[in-house]
Amino acid sequence: MSQESPHQTVLLQEAVEALAIKPAGTYVDGTFGRGGHSRAILQRLGTGGRLLAFDRDPQAVAMASGETDARLLVMHERFGDLADALRRAGCAVEQGIDGVLLDIGVSSPQLDEHARGFSFRGDAPLDMRMDTTQGETAAQWLGRASEQEITEVIRNYGEERFAFQIAKKIVAARGERSVATTGELAALVRQTVRTREPGQDAATRTFQALRIHINQELEQLALVLPQAMTVLKAGGRLVVISFHSLEDRIVKRFLRDEAAPDRLPRKLPLRAADLPPPRLRLIGKPVRASAAEIAANPRARSAIMRVAEKLARKAA
Numbered sequence: 001m002s003q004e005s006p007h008q009t010v011l012l013q014e015a016v017e018a019l020a021i022k023p024a025g026t027y028v029d030g031t032f033g034r035g036g037h038s039r040a041i042l043q044r045l046g047t048g049g050r051l052l053a054f055d056r057d058p059q060a061v062a063m064a065s066g067e068t069d070a071r072l073l074v075m076h077e078r079f080g081d082l083a084d085a086l087r088r089a090g091c092a093v094e095q096g097i098d099g100v101l102l103d104i105g106v107s108s109p110q111l112d113e114h115a116r117g118f119s120f121r122g123d124a125p126l127d128m129r130m131d132t133t134q135g136e137t138a139a140q141w142l143g144r145a146s147e148q149e150i151t152e153v154i155r156n157y158g159e160e161r162f163a164f165q166i167a168k169k170i171v172a173a174r175g176e177r178s179v180a181t182t183g184e185l186a187a188l189v190r191q192t193v194r195t196r197e198p199g200q201d202a203a204t205r206t207f208q209a210l211r212i213h214i215n216q217e218l219e220q221l222a223l224v225l226p227q228a229m230t231v232l233k234a235g236g237r238l239v240v241i242s243f244h245s246l247e248d249r250i251v252k253r254f255l256r257d258e259a260a261p262d263r264l265p266r267k268l269p270l271r272a273a274d275l276p277p278p279r280l281r282l283i284g285k286p287v288r289a290s291a292a293e294i295a296a297n298p299r300a301r302s303a304i305m306r307v308a309e310k311l312a313r314k315a316a
């Protein structure tokens with residue numbers, strides 16, 4: 001078919017194990033990508049099982065058209081719209097799902113296909129949208145954002161020390177002509193960032209920051225987690241793999257809060273037994289890729305997987 005670079009699924013067995021799949025269950029893969037996790041889930045599902053998969057990238061959805069398994073439905077949707085998208089797909093949403101998997105971030109084909117504009121290697125239009133059917137490209141945003149907005153995005157999402165200097169350079173450059181390609185942006189950043197981290201291109205942090213901003217990646221994550229709680233059955237599993245400390249922080253805090261009993265003002269005359277019970281139970285410790293997996297797939301290096309199970313709420 002296409003010449004794209006394959007996506008090597010990260011924490012494949014670990015994630016599918018963590019879902020504790022019931023053969024007749026209904027599962028959601030919020031990040032279909034090239035279907036690595038989805039195919040492993042299907043292998044464990046029986047004939048009565050169902051898998052609803054999402055991807056916001058039309059290219060990922062198009063690649064899925066080759067999948068002929070009748071138990072699988074792949075939708076061009078954002079996982080931030082989880083509950084509504086499931087309803088649109090005719091799924092009995094409220095507490096109807098046995099497991100939700102999210103393997104967030106970008107896929108290898110997205111990163112490696114220069115025309116998508118995610119990579120500072122090569123020279124291509126500076127797009128960076130996962131969903132190429134809507135929204136603003138990185139070039140369009142850089143063409144209109146203020147110096148302060150650009151600084152904040154690069155500083156907050158890229159944790160880049162030279163964020164202000166880079167933003168200044170971008171704004172100065174666009175006085176002459178817009179920063180339209182990945183090559184132009186990378187050159188501009190490399191001129192500005194003088195101290196390089198070993199083994200890392202000077203443009204890495206800026207490109208990552210713009211990608212997170214253009215795709216509203218942290219907002220999508222913050223939106224999906226509470227919806228996962230709504231759609232999961234008691235005993236249903238939530239499995240999240242993230243690749244960035246900002247994402248992992250959101251996941252970690254959400255799970256910690258949901259796994260703690262509801263906090264009430266201190267001086268209320270209540271016994272611990274009177275407090276509403278937690279909604280989630282954490283399953284195991286955060287999981288990282290093994291040395292062997294990292295050796296075979298260096299992108300697995302930053303992956304961290306967290307798992308939780310929804311608890312039943314006793315009737316009042």
Ligand SMILES: C[S@@+](CC[C@H](N)C(=O)[O-])C[C@H]1O[C@@H](n2cnc3c(N)ncnc32)[C@H](O)[C@@H]1O
Binds near residue numbers: 007009032037060220
């Ligand atoms: C790391 S890849 C997933 C790879 C997949 N697990 C596999 O094994 O092939 C992440 C995928 O999630 C998609 N994605 C990222 N954010 C999304 C969102 N908010 N909604 C839907 N899909 C999203 C990306 O387009 C990309 O295809």
